[in-house]
Amino acid sequence: MTDTLQIRGIECFGHHGVFEFERREGQVFVIDLELGVDTRPAALSDDLAETVDYGTLTLAVKAAVETDPVDLIETLAQRIAAVCLLAHRVEWATVTVHKPHAPIDATYSDVALTITRQRSQSS
Template identity: 80%
Template sequence: MTQSATDELAITGIECFAHHGVFDFERREGQVFLIDLVLGLDTAPAAASDDLHDTVDYGSLVATAKAAVERDPVDLIETLAQRIADVCLLDSRVEWVRVTVHKPDAPIDATYSDVALTITRANGGPARD
């Protein structure tokens, strides 16, 4: 992945209730989704100034990401993950974002602990290894 920021800010286990899924009952009943975010950014300016305005306000970011999850149902977690990445990349200080969408109650006829999709996106398109 191409990154110039050496710093990472992680926010894990953001719990959201939404109505995403391919099946009618998923849309009707809804379910819990858990979101993990890792942001690539340069934290040196904030460290030097000790000022919130010089970094990403992760409280506001979580509220915005949560709202993005909880609106407008979609069929696929791939679509949802991209929506979340797009929201995170609106802040120009975020050079790249890694988004994991967990769907622990996915309708699978088997015993399992989680379904998760992780994507990485950078300002200007997908991040590359």
């Protein structure tokens, strides 16, 4: 049995995209996380070591977005999920990568990709 820890709206500045100007100029990406965690040990002990340190995890996700540019948000989402699954208490991760300024010649509010990975599917 797992509970769900959510971290929403992590703003990052990255240089991802298939176009050269996206790589050069960069843009804002917004990350939402849902993490499957059994919180019972932490609830019983009131000890941070028994759960996910979401502050540290958020910084690791931010670093994963802000380094090593890739072409596709699919690749970026997979990278973020792998980072989340490194936290030993995380059983599964649902990652949404928002690219609100994607280069689309139309009026739209957001482009987003959501993936779910389990510990056994992390690679």
